[in-house]
Amino acid sequence: MKRILTSTILMAVLALTACTNPGRFGAGGDGAGANAPLGAAGGIIPGSANDPSSTAYFQQAVGDRVLFPVDQATLTPEGRATLDGQAGWLTNNTDYTAVIEGHADEQGTREYNLALGARRANAAQEYLISKGVPSNRLRVVSYGKERPIEICSNEACYAKNRRAVTVLAGGLSS
Amino acid sequence: MTAFGRKDAFVMKFRFFALCLALFCASFGVAHAQQGPLRIEITEGVIEPLPFAVPSFQPESAEAGQMAANLAQVVAQDLIGTGLFREIPASAFISTVSDFNAPVQYADWKAINAQALVTGAVNVQGNSLTVKFRLYDVFSGAELGSGLQFTGTADGWRRMAHKVADAVYSRITGEGPYFDSRVVYVSETGPKDARAKRLAIMDYDGANVQYLTDSSAIVLAPRFSPSGDRVLYTSYESGFPRIYVLDIGSVQRRVLESADGTMSFAPRFSPSGQTVVFSLTQGGNTDIYTMDIASGASTRLTNTPAIETAPSYSPDGGRIVFESDRSGTQQLYVMSASGGEAQRISFGEGRYGTPVWSPRGDLVAFTKQNKGRFHIGVMRLDGSEERLLTASFLDEGPTWAPNGRVIMFARETQGEGGSSTLYSVDISGRNLRPVQTPQGGSDPSWSPLQK
Numbered sequence: 001m002k003r004i005l006t007s008t009i010l011m012a013v014l015a016l017t018a019c020t021n022p023g024r025f026g027a028g029g030d031g032a033g034a035n036a037p038l039g040a041a042g043g044i045i046p047g048s049a050n051d052p053s054s055t056a057y058f059q060q061a062v063g064d065r066v067l068f069p070v071d072q073a074t075l076t077p078e079g080r081a082t083l084d085g086q087a088g089w090l091t092n093n094t095d096y097t098a099v100i101e102g103h104a105d106e107q108g109t110r111e112y113n114l115a116l117g118a119r120r121a122n123a124a125q126e127y128l129i130s131k132g133v134p135s136n137r138l139r140v141v142s143y144g145k146e147r148p149i150e151i152c153s154n155e156a157c158y159a160k161n162r163r164a165v166t167v168l169a170g171g172l173s174s
Numbered sequence: 175m176t177a178f179g180r181k182d183a184f185v186m187k188f189r190f191f192a193l194c195l196a197l198f199c200a201s202f203g204v205a206h207a208q209q210g211p212l213r214i215e216i217t218e219g220v221i222e223p224l225p226f227a228v229p230s231f232q233p234e235s236a237e238a239g240q241m242a243a244n245l246a247q248v249v250a251q252d253l254i255g256t257g258l259f260r261e262i263p264a265s266a267f268i269s270t271v272s273d274f275n276a277p278v279q280y281a282d283w284k285a286i287n288a289q290a291l292v293t294g295a296v297n298v299q300g301n302s303l304t305v306k307f308r309l310y311d312v313f314s315g316a317e318l319g320s321g322l323q324f325t326g327t328a329d330g331w332r333r334m335a336h337k338v339a340d341a342v343y344s345r346i347t348g349e350g351p352y353f354d355s356r357v358v359y360v361s362e363t364g365p366k367d368a369r370a371k372r373l374a375i376m377d378y379d380g381a382n383v384q385y386l387t388d389s390s391a392i393v394l395a396p397r398f399s400p401s402g403d404r405v406l407y408t409s410y411e412s413g414f415p416r417i418y419v420l421d422i423g424s425v426q427r428r429v430l431e432s433a434d435g436t437m438s439f440a441p442r443f444s445p446s447g448q449t450v451v452f453s454l455t456q457g458g459n460t461d462i463y464t465m466d467i468a469s470g471a472s473t474r475l476t477n478t479p480a481i482e483t484a485p486s487y488s489p490d491g492g493r494i495v496f497e498s499d500r501s502g503t504q505q506l507y508v509m510s511a512s513g514g515e516a517q518r519i520s521f522g523e524g525r526y527g528t529p530v531w532s533p534r535g536d537l538v539a540f541t542k543q544n545k546g547r548f549h550i551g552v553m554r555l556d557g558s559e560e561r562l563l564t565a566s567f568l569d570e571g572p573t574w575a576p577n578g579r580v581i582m583f584a585r586e587t588q589g590e591g592g593s594s595t596l597y598s599v600d601i602s603g604r605n606l607r608p609v610q611t612p613q614g615g616s617d618p619s620w621s622p623l624q625k
Contacts, residue, residue: 073458099413106366106586109527109541109570110394110617111440111453112497112504114415115460115481118437122458141414142437142455146392151366153567153588 053093055168062089065165066124070107070158073119075127083124086166087131097169100124102142105158110144117142124164212290212311212318214258214347221604223260224346225287226253229271230264231294231305238298241328245296245305245335252339252353255379256580257605262288274306283312290318292342301327305334309342319345332381333624340623350577353378356621357573357582358396358405358422361385362594362614371616373407375422378575378620380596380610386425395571395617396420399443402621406441406450417441417452419467431470438463440483444511445491451475451511453483462496464511475513484528487511488535495519495529495538495555506540508555519557528571532578533622537601539572539581550583552601563603571616576623582609584616 049056058064063086066079075083090096102121104113121140129135150157214224228250231242253259269282274295283291294307308321324337333354340351361374361383370389373396376382387393391411398405405420412429415437420427432438432454441452450465454472460481465472476482480500487494488511495508501518504525509516520526524544531538532552542549542562548569553560568586575581579601586594594616596609609615 106568107546108543109484109497109504111483112481112499112527114437114439115453115455115483118455118460119458119481126458139435140458143392146369146394148367151590151592153592 058086058089058093058166058168062086064167065163067159068120068162068164070105070162071116073116073123075123079124080127083127084131087128087133090128090133090137097137097139098166099169100128100138100140101147101165101167102140103147103161103163103165104145105161106145106148106153107158108145110146114142114144117144120162120164124166128166211314211316212346221258223258224289225260225262226250226290226292227262227267227283227286227288228253228292228294229267231296231307232271232274234274234295234297235299238296241298241303241331242294242296245294245331245338246292248332248335249292249294249307249339249342251379252336253342255607256343257600257607258343258347259290262286274308278310278312280310280312280315283310288312290342290346292338294338298328301329303328303331303334305338307338307341309345332377336377349579351623352575352577352580354624355576356402356624357596357609357618358386358398358621359584359596359611359618360393360396360616361611362616363389365590366592373405373420374611374615375405376611383612386420386422387427395440395619397442397619398621400445400447400622402624404443404447405619406443408439408441415439417450419450430465430467440485442486444487445489451485451487451494453485462494462513473513475509476516486530486538488531489533490535495531497527497529504543506538506557519555520553520560521557522560530572530574532574533576534578537578539574539601541570541572541583550581550599552581561601561603563599563601564597564606569597571618573618573620575620582618582620584618586616 044051047054049060051057063082066082100121102117104116121142125138125140128138148161150160228246230246233239233242250261254261266286268285269279271293274293289312291310291312292307294305297304304325306321306323309318311318322341324334326334336353340353344351355378356375357378358375360371362369362371364370371393372389373386373393375384375386391409394408396405396407403422405422407418408415409418417430417438418427437455439453441450443450448467450467452463453460454463459479460483462476462482462485463472463474478500480498482496482498485494485496492511493508494511497504498507504527505518506520506526506529507516507518524542526540526542528541529538537552537554539552542551547565549562550564550569550572551560551562566585567588569583572581572583580598582596582598584594585597586592594614596611596615596618597606598609599606
């Protein structure tokens with residue numbers, strides 16, 4: 001009985017994943033993992049934020065983003081701590097690849113911000129590689145100032161927009 | 175285009191007077207004088223717009239009636255849009271023009287202070303359109319230049335109007351024409367965190383907008399080829415920024431190949447149209463490269479850990495102006511088109527980006543950030559005579575009119591409801607005005623004058 005229930009939930013989660021296009025630039029939370037292990041029952045709903053191998057867990061519990069000071073691409077101590085968590089998670093969940101998206105706030109020209117976002121994404125990528133994540137599982141892209149998540153024009157929003165976000169992509173074996 | 179009427183003797187005479195007037199202006203700084211021939215000398219001083227009259231053109235065929243009125247209206251709008259001319263409304267006219275070839279009643283136009291008078295005649299046969307015009311210097315009581323005739327299509331009637339206005343503008347100001355030109359830009363809709371972007375092309379005045387891409391992928395910074403037939407732009411359609419070249423006639427596009435794991439953006443054509451200069455990012459570092467479009471062979475021009483981007487060729491193709499933060503902040507540099515040592519040219523306060531070499535070769539337009547404000551400015555190639563033309567929360571991305579007198583750029587407004595609008599401004603800093611587009615607009619690129 002319990003097993004049937006689990007399967008049903010899993011199928012529902014998979015179906016949901018199939019029809020949802022996770023908000024790649026959003027604050028995360030709706031992207032359920034496609035590789036939730038079958039055995040992860042016992043109170044843990046596979047793919048949810050309390051399933052440690054889910055995308056949602058990565059986004060919310062590990063933290064999928066690091067923030068940067070104005071015009072900087074140097075990782076902060078908080079950023080390094082977050083990336084330590086990401087490196088550990090990626091080491092344990094080898095089916096996932098990731099694209100690291102670099103972003104800038106709107107204060108700056110379009111071209112410069114593209115290059116600055118690339119510096120940020122690259123800083124995160126290099127740190128993850130230094131912590132043992134194979135480089136062939138990581139790609140980088142910069143969106144410059146094209147995809148802010150906060151739209152006010154003051155530092156409270158800008159601080160959240162100066163970010164590098166590790167976006168998990170489909171597992172290698174899936 | 176064909177000329178008719180008296181010309182050579184007049185051209186000689188006109189040049190003589192223009193020279194006299196130039197000397198007169200140098201001495202007294204007067205923009206234009208009623209005593210001499212018709213002339214606007216564009217100086218840094220404040221210019222009183224020159225009053226002109228454009229009576230409705232004369233229809234010379236049954237189908238030409240509405241067209242005649244529309245043409246005169248667009249000619250007037252072009253001239254007014256420069257900020258250098260003021261239209262005298264038809265309600266003030268004393269005499270009407272009922273015959274294109276009849277002598278002009280100068281006294282009637284003098285009485286209402288019309289210093290310039292433009293008359294025209296229109297013939298429409300099916301989709302074939304012929305427009306004739308004459309320009310008169312009312313206070314000298316003489317025709318200015320000779321009459322001209324343009325032939326085109328009725329569908330393309332606005333171009334005929336722009337050609338007439340271009341001739342009038344050039345004869346009176348001595349500047350090159352620019353109304354018969356187009357602008358490719360990024361059309362924008364939606365809020366800042368979900369902005370949809372697509373490439374669009376329009377006449378310089380915002381008419382005849384057509385879309386060149388859909389909004390399924392982010393598109394950035396289109397740039398015209400020197401012949402105006404192709405556009406380079408950056409698109410995320412592969413998931414990563416890549417440069418595409420699009421043929422405007424067929425709307426077919428192809429990607430310029432770049433290695434996996436790299437990003438390429440900020441492309442511009444060389445004056446030959448055969449080479450692209452652009453930025454390529456690899457391992458987080460952005461440098462400037464060129465690529466031969468036909469062969470795909472690329473050459474690296476800069477090699478520093480700094481961000482080098484926004485390259486733009488000199489009109490002779492020999493040099494490239496670009497921005498780099500190698501000094502610690504974004505500044506402008508000039509190097510040979512084959513790379514090598516670069517000279518810094520910007521030394522003022524603040525940061526300088528997106529330099530664009532003027533088509534005349536004498537100036538660089540740029541975006542400047544200083545004390546939390548953005549400016550569009552111009553400077554000479556040695557960095558001297560910096561002049562800021564605008565100031566706002568966010569101005570960026572200047573592009574030059576084909577005659578090097580006017581700059582178009584994008585202005586983004588502040589806050590949650592912020593949106594982007596195209597503006598134009600004279601290089602004197604006068605005549606700042608929005609360009610009407612159906613939706614928001616950014617990243618304009620002005621075409622060369624159409625053939």
